[in-house]
Amino acid sequence: MESLFLFAKTRKKNVTGPAKVKFKTNQQTDIQYWKMYIDGASRNNPGESGVGICIKKNDQLFAQYSFYLGLKTNNQAEYLALLLGLCVLNNHIEQDDLVQIISDSQLLVRQINRQYRVKHPLLQPLHSAAQKLLAPLNYSIGHVLREENIQADELANLAVDKKSHIPQEYIILLRECGVSLD
Numbered sequence: 001m002e003s004l005f006l007f008a009k010t011r012k013k014n015v016t017g018p019a020k021v022k023f024k025t026n027q028q029t030d031i032q033y034w035k036m037y038i039d040g041a042s043r044n045n046p047g048e049s050g051v052g053i054c055i056k057k058n059d060q061l062f063a064q065y066s067f068y069l070g071l072k073t074n075n076q077a078e079y080l081a082l083l084l085g086l087c088v089l090n091n092h093i094e095q096d097d098l099v100q101i102i103s104d105s106q107l108l109v110r111q112i113n114r115q116y117r118v119k120h121p122l123l124q125p126l127h128s129a130a131q132k133l134l135a136p137l138n139y140s141i142g143h144v145l146r147e148e149n150i151q152a153d154e155l156a157n158l159a160v161d162k163k164s165h166i167p168q169e170y171i172i173l174l175r176e177c178g179v180s181l182d
Contacts (some may be wrong), residue, residue, distance in 0.1 A: 052159060075105070
């Protein structure tokens with residue numbers, strides 16, 4: 001059963017700074033609907049970790065990614081799944097498109113929705129970067145059970161097994177948002 005999400009109008013008219021989303025420039029008239037399933041995995045928390053990202057455009061599979069993170073906590077991996085997913089979308093999304101983000105991390109979802117404060121110092125810069133990347137988007141983020149996020153979970157574990165590298169352009173975008181993967 002699919003969860004219902006309401007879209008939060010979060011796009012700001014004048015987003016400034018290095019985290020500005022680079023919308024595609026062609027004149028598209030149809031709004032596209034994106035679903036991004038994300039998951040982070042950390043073995044032995046903290047331990048070897050990875051992220052899985054499954055993106056659908058208008059309910060059709062668009063892309064799947066798995067990236068290895070090195071040694072991270074589970075919560076860091078969950079945040080980095082969101083951030084790297086947003087880096088991927090940055091190359092494809094149009095200004096008026098709607099993005100639905102789906103995660104099995106209740107902590108991540110509640111912190112992004114400002115229901116929980118971000119107390120842990122390792123998560124604070126990740127949360128700040130996420131807010132910067134989300135600011136220009138029409139998005140919603142919601143929590144689902146792990147069973148409803150199987151593809152992203154499998155991709156996150158595959159990233160740890162295969163040690164899949166993160167593309168340099170995403171590393172640069174994260175650095176511009178104040179996030180180092182070291």
